[in-house]
Amino acid sequence: MMTSRPLFKPLRILLSEGTSTSAREAVTLLGLAGHVVDVCDPAAAGLARFSRFVRRYRRCPGMRDDPLGFLRFIEGLLVTGDYDVLLPIHEQGFLFARAQERLRPLAGLALPSFASYRTAHSKAGFSRMLSELGLPQPETQIVASVDALRAAVRFPCIIKTTIGTASRGVWMVRNNADLTLAMKELEASNGFAGEVLVQARVAGATEKAQGVFCRGELVGFHVYRQLMEGAGGGDAIKRSVRRDRVRDDLAAIGRHLAWHGALSIDFIMSDDDSGPFYIDCNPRLVEPMAAYLAGVDLVDLLLRISLGETPDVAPATREDVVTxxxxxxxxxxxxxxxxxxxxxxxxxxxxxxxxxxxxxxxxxxxxxxxxxxxxxxxxxxxxxxxxxxxxxxxxxRGWGQHLLDIRSVAIIESETF
Structure with missing residues (x-):
């Protein structure tokens, strides 16, 4: 049985969504630690609704269609003084980073500057940052038109929209039929309203690294390898591994961005041992239970940082823990x-x-x-x-109103927001 003992008094936590797998796992860890958890989500039956650790599940406006309405809903809860920490476990961090001057006086919140968050959230921004830092990534071209995309494609490759999560806006292109389908779906989803990435395919195993940063310094770290793929590219079975090179690279990314809060990266360990090759960045905490079972409670670290603490650097997680x-x-x-x-x-x-x-x-x-x-x-x-x-x-059902799209990103980025 999993157990946890709080290292400080129980906190009142407002979790900003309850549909994602990351939110559901965070609920378990918060509950085991004895914290009081309330969840906001536009869905009637998000995963987090079905937990004995959730005190209250609140329906709210969807961030995708009504980002301002969602923000006002969150502010309305925080001004009551009922919460110690606002925990943006998923893409809500993009909105909260934009409005953090309004939110920080109301509850603890661990986020970097909006400029840093935008860089990490954008696939094109992340790719450019990797080039700037000299960190490895697959051969990548960034294009902004149909003609440029066609000219950049070399089979096999991966096509990605600059905004997307849970494998939305990602196409594996092996031949002309795949390319035709990707182009059709890109145009239907207005994908060319933003930049599009074309990346060479690298053969190897998918691995993911999770980090928690305190004012640019890495204080918690975990890596796992995907052993079995689930729906939409998710991780069905994982095994914890040790990757010192990746830890150093993630620390360099965090220092460059002056990151504050959670940051995760995906990478390929190539079959010819020439990797890692970094392929994606998630400016949030992704499914933290695996790290907890391997020995490090990243959610606890994130809470501490949200409250203004400077926690000690956590020990390395154990290898070969399978979840x-x-x-x-x-x-x-x-x-x-x-x-x-x-x-x-x-x-x-x-x-x-x-x-x-x-x-x-x-x-x-x-x-x-x-x-x-x-x-x-x-x-x-x-x-x-x-x-x-x-x-x-x-x-x-996991790709709901709690996530962003090109339109909602543009609204949040606008000067009038």
Missing amino acids: HQAMQVLLGRAQRGGDRRDLLHICRDIWCRRGDYAGSTEELTPVRIDWLSAVPLVTTALLLVMSPRLSYALAK
């Missing part, structure tokens, strides 16, 4: 063509902790310590067993 997300395993297998028998076998193996799940710990829906988390897990399993094709619709 999984049963919902991601099921969704990913269904999307890869798994039938009902496959899905039932997976359910059996996860419950019995055998096969791929022997020695692995569930990180997203910890039913044994939070029985309410069984509701979305069992519902997902039953729906997929009835119809595996539902996996696409179920996965898209």
